[in-house]
Amino acid sequence: MPALGLDHSQVSVVAPVPAEEREDHFAVRHGVRCAGVHLIVDVHGGHGLNDIDLIEATLRRCVDAAQATLLHIHVHHFQPNGVSGVAVLAESHISIHTWPDIGYAALDLFMCGKADPDACIPVLRQAFKAKRIEVQELLRGQSA
Amino acid sequence: MPALGLDHSQVSVVAPVPAEEREDHFAVRHGVRCAGVHLIVDVHGGHGLNDIDLIEATLRRCVDAAQATLLHIHVHHFQPNGVSGVAVLAESHISIHTWPDIGYAALDLFMCGKADPDACIPVLRQAFKAKRIEVQELLRGQSA
DSSP states (O other): OOTTSOOOEEEEEOOOOSOOSOTTOSEEETTEEESEEEEEEEEESOSOTTOHHHHHHHHHHHHHHTTOOEEEEEEEEOSSSOEEEEEEETTEEEEEEEEGGGTEEEEEEEEOTTOOGGGHHHHHHHHTTOSEEEEEEEEETTTO | OOTTSOOOEEEEEOOOOSOOSOTTOOEEETTEEESEEEEEEEEESOSOTTOHHHHHHHHHHHHHHTTOOEEEEEEEEOSSSOEEEEEEETTEEEEEEEEGGGTEEEEEEEEOTTOOGGGHHHHHHHHTTOSEEEEEEEEETTTO
């Protein structure tokens, strides 16, 4: 571990659930069939962005809100500040990277099947008391 | 583990390196200062997309090509087919999700600092013998 013990990782391998199949591993959005819905989310004016426990808990709340299935979660705290976190889902993934000194966090929420990434936005807004959240939607694999 | 033993995960916690700080945790791209460069990459007509070992090796080659620092890697094979993989980097992350039956893979390569995500594209093209690779570039956190 690094010098001051401030830089650390938290890894959880979640117990395998009975159905880890991607039952329907495509998604339908606005009537468009695609491999997955990918939300690119920018949090501005956020708070708590250096708090690894808050960030892990928020990722888990997002997974629940989206009705997704968590397979694996990894969060990492950097020195002097900043957190990276990734939740691997049966439906794809959620990632977050934070720049606490400027109140900014970059997330991406990628989900296929019936999981609902939109449901994560209010969770993020509330968790980080964000002044502004921008969401860009990409429908991945439309032509696939 | 699931029924047929085909659904499995590979997790590696990489030994901490001396410097896990994000030395320069911003990026400059085309003269624009941003929190990070995020490449949204679509692989069409790809091969080997159900091969978890190939995918893990390819993620590791991407990390090397980008001159990034790997902190953690997780790859997961789904039933009946499909692989999800995430590499957490000191410079952010790389993710991949594959739909082998249609030769499609969705990746995102998010890197801050001096890491070079463009260097991953030839690695992906060669590894998956892709017919076509589409790359969309997002400069995250420009207004931050």
